[in-house]
Structure formats: structure tokens, C-alpha cells
Amino acid sequence: MATSKNQTTPPAAEAVIVGGNRIPFARAGGKYSSASNQEMFTAALEGLVARYGLQGERIGEVVGGAVLKHARDFNLVRESVLGSSLSSQTPAYDLQQACATGLEAVVTISNKIKLGQVESGIAGGTDTVSDAPIAVSEGLRRALLAAGHAKTLGARLKAFAAIRPADIAPLTPSTDEPRTGMSMGEHQAVTTATWGITREAQDEIALASHQHLAAAWDSGFFDDLVTPFRGLTRDQNLRGDSTMEKLAGLKPVFGKNLEGTEPTMTAGNSTPLTDGASAVLLASREWAAERNLPVLAKVVDAETAAVDYVHGHEGLLMAPAHAVARLLTRQELTLQDFDFYEIHEAFASTVLTTLAAWEDADYCRTELGLDAPLGSIDRERLNVNGSSVAAGHPFAATGGRIVATAAKLVAERAAETGRPARALISVCAAGGLGVAAIIESAADGSVSTGSTSATGSTSATGSVSTGSTSATSTTGTEA
Amino acid sequence: MADSYLKAVNSGVTKTLAKKLGLPRPAVLRRWAPGQPLTTGPVLVVGGRPGVEDDADRVAAALLGWDLDVRQVPAGSTPDPALRWGAIVAVMTEAQKPTDLSETVLAIGANLRNLAGNGRVVTISRATVAGDAPALSATRNGVDGFLRSLAKELRGGATGNGIQLTEAAQVGDPSVLAALHFFLSSKSAFVDGQLLKVGDGPSWDATDFDWTRPLAGRVAVVTGAARGIGADVARTLSRDGAHVVVVDVPAAGDSLARVANEVGGTALQLDVTAPDAGARILEHARARHGGLHVLVHNAGILRDKLLANMKPEKWDAVIAVNLDAQLRINEYLLGANGFSENPHIVSLASTSGIAGNRGQTNYGFSKAGVIGHTRATAPLIAAVGGTANAVAPGFIETDMTASIPAIARQVARRASSLQQGGQPIDVAEAIAFLASPGSTGVNGQVLRVCGQNLVGQ
Incomplete structure (x- = not known):
């Protein structure tokens, strides 16, 4: 794929999003309580294969992962591929970046496609808290290892003798931050209080999430994004009939011991523990065209950030604020240049603290190094088809859910208006991590610039004329 | 579904006994x-x-x-x-x-x-x-x-x-x-x-015709394909060489995906009663497979009730799925010139639509309606070189008939010349025949797949 300098430089290869598939997300201990990560991810792959007729296809690479993972699942994604209808010659590997796993997988694959290293890829993730691994205590583990290494019966008995009653208790997985011992909710409670986010504002986000997701289901938006699994046909956590009154009646669960503050974070405006899996099909435009596959969007660019929440003062889930700022700078875009914002609702307040940070001149100057605040967004464009508070958040599966939803949204918008549409995606993650990405509608001919050098806020209207003329002049399969 | 009586009269000592007693002895069909x-x-x-x-x-x-x-x-x-x-x-x-x-x-x-x-x-x-x-x-x-x-x-x-x-x-x-x-x-x-x-429908060149793959290169859409007869229709059309699009309601998507992956086709999660169902079927078939040659209207539901107890929703649901959806999709596809060359529509009727069945006024109406629109569609589609036919299954061994009480089920099975229920594949084979180029002279017909059930013609 190397291009020599003395030729006309072709536009950089594009990584397009063909479509996605997920299984409905189930509440922990619900419909998928006996389903393993591998079963769920295989189901997500199988639905994708069926939707796009990929039976026997050798995909360039399948990349995904799980946050809560059994030791036996060291090759989770490859094993899922082997259990699917894809060609067994499809390579795969596991990737893990906490809640950003799915989005990072999309970024990784799109980069390989842009480099020409692969022509196609499936990115995704799966997680189950119902079927989470349970480990033995450190004391029992050391004793068992010592017994295994022992050469004599005596040495073996001696090793077992070292086990204390307390060592028998199993270790259940914890989502607490290892370096602070605080749960994610407690961390976010601090950030929420710092930014003065009200209970009412959080409940409004939560209510909108349920209402938007319910409306999307009712309108059939997920008909080609979701395949039922184990008798579940919709997201189990969804409560389309939720009201502000009902949400207001819930007791706070996080930040109850924060001095001088009223706790505001409830089970209603926080994301529930959930089981599920998702997958997104990415490809070069040519690969998709050769197989008569649709093209919803292209992955424009992405940025990952991390914040020092251990020694510094930054909130655990504030990294996306940084990632987005750097991404916008590189792309010469403003925060207002987007038709859709998909901000992962780890908690309703995560969305609100992120938005507040972008509006805060002081924060943008001191923390993000910007001359001016990024400003506010049109809230009508935020999580328009619901997000994690309503859908649930099976950690590694969330990225795939968001990317597929956003890709379909920009494709539909572009088809309606005849103009390119663009979405900003941001996902926060444990460990002070955050990933942001930009995707743009990419139906044949609708975006002709190819590379990512859109010029600020005028870019959308700037490429309209070229877009529509080339759409009429070509019939789908250029190249 | 196991027909244990059929097994018994065809093997061992029970075979001899049945012979001596002169009991009905249904054969194992080839x-x-x-x-x-x-x-x-x-x-x-x-x-x-x-x-x-x-x-x-x-x-x-x-x-x-x-x-x-x-x-x-x-x-x-x-x-x-x-x-x-x-x-x-x-x-x-x-x-x-x-x-x-x-x-x-x-x-x-x-x-x-x-x-x-x-x-x-x-x-x-x-x-x-x-x-x-x-x-x-x-x-x-x-x-x-x-x-x-x-x-x-x-x-x-x-x-x-x-x-x-x-x-x-x-x-x-x-x-x-x-x-x-x-x-x-x-x-x-x-x-x-x-x-x-x-009849002498559009000419069809049988020279060098591959009888093992009569549908090679054809694109077929099968509705209600997630299970039962529809799934077998998808398998059979695929066996005969067709590219198959399987359609079923989104709630049946997991079994639909399994069928799609088995036949190497594509799954389209779609409620056939949606106003734009025809457009979405056509868009999918054209964009993904390059055309639409065969449409099998298999999706159907039962909401049995005596007419005296019939609720509006039970009547309406059956008419909407079994009849109106077929009418609307056909109307769209014919109106939009959506079919590729020599298209075949095959619709699922039922012996209940021919002979009637107690408790099935809604179903009987819908299935007789299917026969009606098939006859009326025949000349319309003949104009573009195609055919429209219906298949009327009798007692077929499916999940649906397995729910009939045991005695009634046994009676229904024996009430045909072949003295047994048919298999979904039998219906699928008849559909595959009517979907094949060889059937161009068969138009507006209803082919019963019923083992010569004793009801109706």
C-alpha cells in the first residue's frame, strides 16, 4: 500500500462503519445470568454476520475484550470468532481499556484500515457482572501454588497447613479504584459536588435517557442494530414510563459521607450493573462496496486522555474533557460543529460535569490549556436515542453500542438533509481514562473531502455542493 | 415432531400386529x-x-x-x-x-x-x-x-x-x-x-438446465423465516442455489440470525405489517443482492377463537399479518416495478382457507383471501413475465400443530390419504418448485400440500 511521493497523493484511506449489532442489555442477575462473556460476544458476532451476510468471510481482524474476565478467557475474542460463522482464518485479539474498551477497539481497527494493514475489522466488547470471575484469596492462592510445587507429601501438607480460615473466603471482583479504594460512584460524587451539579439536573438527564431510548425502540431504530438473545428483545433496564417524581423519590447512594454537601447521586441517575455484548463492522470503502454493504459513517479521528485523579485534583471521570479538547484542536473544529453528541452516561452527573467543564473559562484555561472555553452545546443534540443510564452499561460493550448508534444517526441525518452530519463520542473509563472520537456520515459521495482536514465550522456547508453532485454522478461503486 | 404411531406400524412386532388388525399403516415417505x-x-x-x-x-x-x-x-x-x-x-x-x-x-x-x-x-x-x-x-x-x-x-x-x-x-x-x-x-x-x-407462460429454456440448482443466481426473500416452515423454505431455496434474504419480526431476530447463517443469506428484521415493509424488502434485496426474483409470503399467525367470542384485536391481527401485509407488499413491488426478470410470488394459504375450520374464521378469511389475491395478481405479474401462486398446507408437523391436543392431533394426522402429517420440508419443496424457472407456466394456482386431506377439494 506504500505510495511513492512522485505520484499524485491519493486521499488517505478511509475507515468506514458498515453497521453494528448488539444483544439487548440485561440487568445483572437477569436474563443473561447464566451466559458467559464468550456466549454473549459470539451472539453479537452471529447477529452481525447474519445482518451483513459475512458467513465464511475472512475478516481482517476482530478486536474486543471484557473488563471482568475469567483467566480461562485469555483468548476470549479469538474463541468467540471460532464459535461464530466467520471464517476460522479470521485473526483476533483481546484488548482492554476498562469502560473504553469497545471504543478503543473501534479506534484501533479504524487505524489499521486507514494504514491499509487490514481491509475489514470487527470491533466490540462484552461484559457480564452476573457471570463474573471469583478469585481465591491471596493466602489460599499462595498455599495452592506452594502445594503444587511441593515434591513430597510432607512439603505438600506443610503448604496446606499455612491456609488460615480467613483465606477460604472468595474474592469477588470489585470496581473500586485500586489506588484510592474508592468506588467509581464515590469518586464521581466528589466531582459532582465540586461542580455543584444539582440532583434535579441529574434526574433530568436520566429521564431523558429513558425517554429517548424508549422512543428509539418504539420507532424501530434498533431493528437493524440489535439481535435478541435468550428471550430478551429490549434493554431490560429501560423504563420508558419513568417520571421526574419517581426519580426524585429515590434515595442517594453515593456521596453520603461527603462533608458539607447534600448527596445527589441515586440508583436512578447512575448506571446499573449490566450484562451484554456489542460488535461494529468497519471496513475500507472498497471492501464494503465489493460486498454490496452499506456505509453509514467514517471514523474521522480519535484521542485518548488520562487524568491524575490519584495525586492531582482532577476528577476520576474527567479525562474525556481533555481528550475532546485535544481532538477538536487537532481537527480545527469547535465543540459546536456537531450534529450529535454521544457522551457516555457512566452517571448522569458525568455528562453534566463534562459539559460544565467545557463551559468554564477558568477550567478550560488552566486544565485544558485553551484561550477560551469550548462553550456549551445544543442539548437537543445530546444522547438523542438514550444512553447508558437507560440502556445499561456492560462495560466493554458500551463503545460498540454508542458507535453503531451514532453511525446510524449521522447516516440518517445526512440522508434527510443531503449534507454531511457529524457526531462527537466521548467515553470515560476507570483509571482516570477517557476516549473521544469523531465520526462523520459517509454515504457514497456525500463527503468528498476524503481526509480529515475539514475547516472549522464552515466545513459542513462547504462540502455540500461537491457532495451532492458527486452523489448524482456516481452510482455507488467508485474505485 | 415425532409421529410414534407411524414409527410403530413400520417396524418390529407392532408392524405385524397392525397388519393383522388391519389398522391404518401410514408409510415412511421417501x-x-x-x-x-x-x-x-x-x-x-x-x-x-x-x-x-x-x-x-x-x-x-x-x-x-x-x-x-x-x-x-x-x-x-x-x-x-x-x-x-x-x-x-x-x-x-x-x-x-x-x-x-x-x-x-x-x-x-x-x-x-x-x-x-x-x-x-x-x-x-x-x-x-x-x-x-x-x-x-x-x-x-x-x-x-x-x-x-x-x-x-x-x-x-x-x-x-x-x-x-x-x-x-x-x-x-x-x-x-x-x-x-x-x-x-x-x-x-x-x-x-x-x-x-x-399453461404456456413465458418461454423458458430448459436446455442444459441444472435440475439440482434450479434457483442458481436468483434472489429470494422469505418472510416469517425464523422458524418452522419459513426456515425450511429458506434452507430449500438456498439448497436450490438462491441467495436468500430471511425476514422476520425483530423479536425473533436470534433464531432468524441462525437461519441466515445456516443458509449463507442475510437477515432482515422487519415486521411485514410495517407500512414501508415492501420498500425496505426491495431496498435490502437490491442493495445487498442486486435484485429480487422470488418472494415467499410465509409470515402468518393464528389467533383462534369462535366467532361469538372473537375480540377485535384477534381478528385484526390475523388479517393484518396474513393478508394485508401480503397485499401491501405486492402492491408496492408491482407498482414500483421492483421485481427483477421472471419473478415468482408464492404465498402461504391453508386448507383452512379452502374447507374452513371451526374456531378459525379469522384465519380462514385470511387464507382464502390469499387465494383470492393470488388469482388476481397472476395476470398483473404475468405482464412482467412472472407468476403468483399459493401453497395450501394441510396438517404439517410443526410447533404449531404440536400444540393441538393429542387425540385431535392423531385424528388430524390420519385424516388424509397418506394417513400422516407432512413435514415443513414438504411445503418448502412445493414452494421451491413454484419459485423455480420451470414453473413459469403455472400462474394463479393453489397447490395443496396436504397428503390429500379429506377436507375440501
């Missing part, structure tokens, strides 16, 4: 398998006149082209007792008055004891048309009653079916031969006592 010969033995062609080049000779010549052992014997001859006919084909097209057929039917009779298990009797005659002289009309219509009665006399899984030529159709026409091929083969295992009208 069903299609790759590489299987077309018939189980030599084929006898009757109805020919010695020394004349007639239709019987033309049929015999065609059968020889299929590498069959074909025989024509002199009138009144007695067959070798050891001989087992795989099929008897009676050519009756040239009869002008009833007595012209005496020799032919008696020749069939003389050979019936030599018909092999799962053998075939196929009559080829002409349908009555307006303007027939009374004697000619009597002759042609007489075949109808003869065939249906004969089918009821056959045992051991043998079936009797008839081809009725209409218009200018000739016995050597590809469409006529395709129907003959279907009736002779094990693909028609559960089709019995039926007369199929074959």
Missing part, C-alpha cells in the same frame, strides 16, 4: 436427498396409440432425456409380477370423448399392483375451457374425479397427481415437464390427489 434417482424404478407411460407419433411418445422421449428406464407396453398386457414401477404416467391429452380413456385407465389399473412403495401416478390431460363440446368437457373433467379417487386407493406412500394443460400448452413444454419432474420426484412426497393447471 424424501429428497442429494444424488437420489428421480424415481425408485422404471417408468411406465400409458395412453399411447401404437404406430402413431403422439403425446405419449413425446412424454416418453422427455423422460428418456432424464436418464429414466421408460417403457410403453401393448394394451392388455400383464406385467411381470416381479416388476416394480417407480411411476406410471398416463397421457390423456388427446381424448375427445369419455370412452377414449377406457383403455388408458384400465392399463393403469392392470399395473397398480406393480407400483413400488412411494411410487407415482401422474396423469397429463387438458383442462376444460369455455367452448368445449359437452363430450370433450365431460372427458376432461372426468379425469379430475378419476385422479382424486385413484389417489385415495394408493398405498405405501405412493401418490397420484395430475397435470392439466391449459391454453396452447403442449406436453413437451418446459413448464409441463418441470411439473412432471416435480410430481415424479420425492420432492412432492406430501402432495397427493392434486391437479395442477399448467
Whole structure:
């Protein structure tokens, strides 16, 4: 794929999003309580294969992962591929970046496609808290290892003798931050209080999430994004009939011991523990065209950030604020240049603290190094088809859910208006991590610039004329 | 679904017992398998006149082209007792008055004891048309009653079916031969006592036709394909070479995905009652597979209630799914010129729509409605070189019929000439035949797949 300098430089290869598939997300201990990560991810792959007729296809690479993972699942994604209808010659590997796993997988694959290293890829993730691994205590583990290494019966008995009653208790997985011992909710409670986010504002986000997701289901938006699994046909956590009154009646669960503050974070405006899996099909435009596959969007660019929440003062889930700022700078875009914002609702307040940070001149100057605040967004464009508070958040599966939803949204918008549409995606993650990405509608001919050098806020209207003329002049399969 | 009675009367001591007691003994039907010969033995062609080049000779010549052992014997001859006919084909097209057929039917009779298990009797005659002289009309219509009665006399899984030529159709026409091929083969295992009208539809070149992959290169859409008959239709059309789009409601998406992956097709999660269902089917078929040649309207629901207890939603749901959806999709596809060349629509009717069924006024209406729109659609689609036909299953062993109470289920199973329920594959084979290029002369017809169920025609 190397291009020599003395030729006309072709536009950089594009990584397009063909479509996605997920299984409905189930509440922990619900419909998928006996389903393993591998079963769920295989189901997500199988639905994708069926939707796009990929039976026997050798995909360039399948990349995904799980946050809560059994030791036996060291090759989770490859094993899922082997259990699917894809060609067994499809390579795969596991990737893990906490809640950003799915989005990072999309970024990784799109980069390989842009480099020409692969022509196609499936990115995704799966997680189950119902079927989470349970480990033995450190004391029992050391004793068992010592017994295994022992050469004599005596040495073996001696090793077992070292086990204390307390060592028998199993270790259940914890989502607490290892370096602070605080749960994610407690961390976010601090950030929420710092930014003065009200209970009412959080409940409004939560209510909108349920209402938007319910409306999307009712309108059939997920008909080609979701395949039922184990008798579940919709997201189990969804409560389309939720009201502000009902949400207001819930007791706070996080930040109850924060001095001088009223706790505001409830089970209603926080994301529930959930089981599920998702997958997104990415490809070069040519690969998709050769197989008569649709093209919803292209992955424009992405940025990952991390914040020092251990020694510094930054909130655990504030990294996306940084990632987005750097991404916008590189792309010469403003925060207002987007038709859709998909901000992962780890908690309703995560969305609100992120938005507040972008509006805060002081924060943008001191923390993000910007001359001016990024400003506010049109809230009508935020999580328009619901997000994690309503859908649930099976950690590694969330990225795939968001990317597929956003890709379909920009494709539909572009088809309606005849103009390119663009979405900003941001996902926060444990460990002070955050990933942001930009995707743009990419139906044949609708975006002709190819590379990512859109010029600020005028870019959308700037490429309209070229877009529509080339759409009429070509019939789908250029190249 | 296991028919344990059928198993019992075909094996071991219970077989002997059933024989001695004179109990009904349904046979294990021969069903299609790759590489299987077309018939189980030599084929006898009757109805020919010695020394004349007639239709019987033309049929015999065609059968020889299929590498069959074909025989024509002199009138009144007695067959070798050891001989087992795989099929008897009676050519009756040239009869002008009833007595012209005496020799032919008696020749069939003389050979019936030599018909092999799962053998075939196929009559080829002409349908009555307006303007027939009374004697000619009597002759042609007489075949109808003869065939249906004969089918009821056959045992051991043998079936009797008839081809009725209409218009200018000739016995050597590809469409006529395709129907003959279907009736002779094990693909028609559960089709019995039926007369199929074959006209001279659009020309179809049968030269070098690959009978093992009749749908090669065709794009087929099957609704209600997640399970049951629809899933078997998808498998069968795929086996015959078609690119298959399987359609079912989003809630059935997981089993739909399994079917799609099994047949190497694509899954379209879609409620056929959606106003834009036709447009979405066409968009998917065209964008992903380059066209739309075959549409199988299989999606259907049951909401049984006596009419006195019928709730509006139960009536409306059945009409919406079983009938209105088909009408709307057909109307869209024909209006939008959506079909590719020589398209075939095959709709699922039911014997309940022919004979009626207590507790099924809604279902019966919808299925009779399907027959109605199929007849009316036939000339419309003929204008673009296509066909519209319906298949009416009788008692088929599916999850649906498994829910019928045990005694009623046993009675329903035995209430046909073949004394058993059919399998979903039997319905699928009939649909595959009507979806194949060979069926271009069959248009506006209803083919029953019912083992000659005792209800209705």
C-alpha cells in the first residue's frame, strides 16, 4: 500500500462503519445470568454476520475484550470468532481499556484500515457482572501454588497447613479504584459536588435517557442494530414510563459521607450493573462496496486522555474533557460543529460535569490549556436515542453500542438533509481514562473531502455542493 | 415432531400386529436427498396409440432425456409380477370423448399392483375451457374425479397427481415437464390427489438446465423465516442455489440470525405489517443482492377463537399479518416495478382457507383471501413475465400443530390419504418448485400440500 511521493497523493484511506449489532442489555442477575462473556460476544458476532451476510468471510481482524474476565478467557475474542460463522482464518485479539474498551477497539481497527494493514475489522466488547470471575484469596492462592510445587507429601501438607480460615473466603471482583479504594460512584460524587451539579439536573438527564431510548425502540431504530438473545428483545433496564417524581423519590447512594454537601447521586441517575455484548463492522470503502454493504459513517479521528485523579485534583471521570479538547484542536473544529453528541452516561452527573467543564473559562484555561472555553452545546443534540443510564452499561460493550448508534444517526441525518452530519463520542473509563472520537456520515459521495482536514465550522456547508453532485454522478461503486 | 404411531406400524412386532388388525399403516415417505434417482424404478407411460407419433411418445422421449428406464407396453398386457414401477404416467391429452380413456385407465389399473412403495401416478390431460363440446368437457373433467379417487386407493406412500394443460400448452413444454419432474420426484412426497393447471407462460429454456440448482443466481426473500416452515423454505431455496434474504419480526431476530447463517443469506428484521415493509424488502434485496426474483409470503399467525367470542384485536391481527401485509407488499413491488426478470410470488394459504375450520374464521378469511389475491395478481405479474401462486398446507408437523391436543392431533394426522402429517420440508419443496424457472407456466394456482386431506377439494 506504500505510495511513492512522485505520484499524485491519493486521499488517505478511509475507515468506514458498515453497521453494528448488539444483544439487548440485561440487568445483572437477569436474563443473561447464566451466559458467559464468550456466549454473549459470539451472539453479537452471529447477529452481525447474519445482518451483513459475512458467513465464511475472512475478516481482517476482530478486536474486543471484557473488563471482568475469567483467566480461562485469555483468548476470549479469538474463541468467540471460532464459535461464530466467520471464517476460522479470521485473526483476533483481546484488548482492554476498562469502560473504553469497545471504543478503543473501534479506534484501533479504524487505524489499521486507514494504514491499509487490514481491509475489514470487527470491533466490540462484552461484559457480564452476573457471570463474573471469583478469585481465591491471596493466602489460599499462595498455599495452592506452594502445594503444587511441593515434591513430597510432607512439603505438600506443610503448604496446606499455612491456609488460615480467613483465606477460604472468595474474592469477588470489585470496581473500586485500586489506588484510592474508592468506588467509581464515590469518586464521581466528589466531582459532582465540586461542580455543584444539582440532583434535579441529574434526574433530568436520566429521564431523558429513558425517554429517548424508549422512543428509539418504539420507532424501530434498533431493528437493524440489535439481535435478541435468550428471550430478551429490549434493554431490560429501560423504563420508558419513568417520571421526574419517581426519580426524585429515590434515595442517594453515593456521596453520603461527603462533608458539607447534600448527596445527589441515586440508583436512578447512575448506571446499573449490566450484562451484554456489542460488535461494529468497519471496513475500507472498497471492501464494503465489493460486498454490496452499506456505509453509514467514517471514523474521522480519535484521542485518548488520562487524568491524575490519584495525586492531582482532577476528577476520576474527567479525562474525556481533555481528550475532546485535544481532538477538536487537532481537527480545527469547535465543540459546536456537531450534529450529535454521544457522551457516555457512566452517571448522569458525568455528562453534566463534562459539559460544565467545557463551559468554564477558568477550567478550560488552566486544565485544558485553551484561550477560551469550548462553550456549551445544543442539548437537543445530546444522547438523542438514550444512553447508558437507560440502556445499561456492560462495560466493554458500551463503545460498540454508542458507535453503531451514532453511525446510524449521522447516516440518517445526512440522508434527510443531503449534507454531511457529524457526531462527537466521548467515553470515560476507570483509571482516570477517557476516549473521544469523531465520526462523520459517509454515504457514497456525500463527503468528498476524503481526509480529515475539514475547516472549522464552515466545513459542513462547504462540502455540500461537491457532495451532492458527486452523489448524482456516481452510482455507488467508485474505485 | 415425532409421529410414534407411524414409527410403530413400520417396524418390529407392532408392524405385524397392525397388519393383522388391519389398522391404518401410514408409510415412511421417501424424501429428497442429494444424488437420489428421480424415481425408485422404471417408468411406465400409458395412453399411447401404437404406430402413431403422439403425446405419449413425446412424454416418453422427455423422460428418456432424464436418464429414466421408460417403457410403453401393448394394451392388455400383464406385467411381470416381479416388476416394480417407480411411476406410471398416463397421457390423456388427446381424448375427445369419455370412452377414449377406457383403455388408458384400465392399463393403469392392470399395473397398480406393480407400483413400488412411494411410487407415482401422474396423469397429463387438458383442462376444460369455455367452448368445449359437452363430450370433450365431460372427458376432461372426468379425469379430475378419476385422479382424486385413484389417489385415495394408493398405498405405501405412493401418490397420484395430475397435470392439466391449459391454453396452447403442449406436453413437451418446459413448464409441463418441470411439473412432471416435480410430481415424479420425492420432492412432492406430501402432495397427493392434486391437479395442477399448467399453461404456456413465458418461454423458458430448459436446455442444459441444472435440475439440482434450479434457483442458481436468483434472489429470494422469505418472510416469517425464523422458524418452522419459513426456515425450511429458506434452507430449500438456498439448497436450490438462491441467495436468500430471511425476514422476520425483530423479536425473533436470534433464531432468524441462525437461519441466515445456516443458509449463507442475510437477515432482515422487519415486521411485514410495517407500512414501508415492501420498500425496505426491495431496498435490502437490491442493495445487498442486486435484485429480487422470488418472494415467499410465509409470515402468518393464528389467533383462534369462535366467532361469538372473537375480540377485535384477534381478528385484526390475523388479517393484518396474513393478508394485508401480503397485499401491501405486492402492491408496492408491482407498482414500483421492483421485481427483477421472471419473478415468482408464492404465498402461504391453508386448507383452512379452502374447507374452513371451526374456531378459525379469522384465519380462514385470511387464507382464502390469499387465494383470492393470488388469482388476481397472476395476470398483473404475468405482464412482467412472472407468476403468483399459493401453497395450501394441510396438517404439517410443526410447533404449531404440536400444540393441538393429542387425540385431535392423531385424528388430524390420519385424516388424509397418506394417513400422516407432512413435514415443513414438504411445503418448502412445493414452494421451491413454484419459485423455480420451470414453473413459469403455472400462474394463479393453489397447490395443496396436504397428503390429500379429506377436507375440501
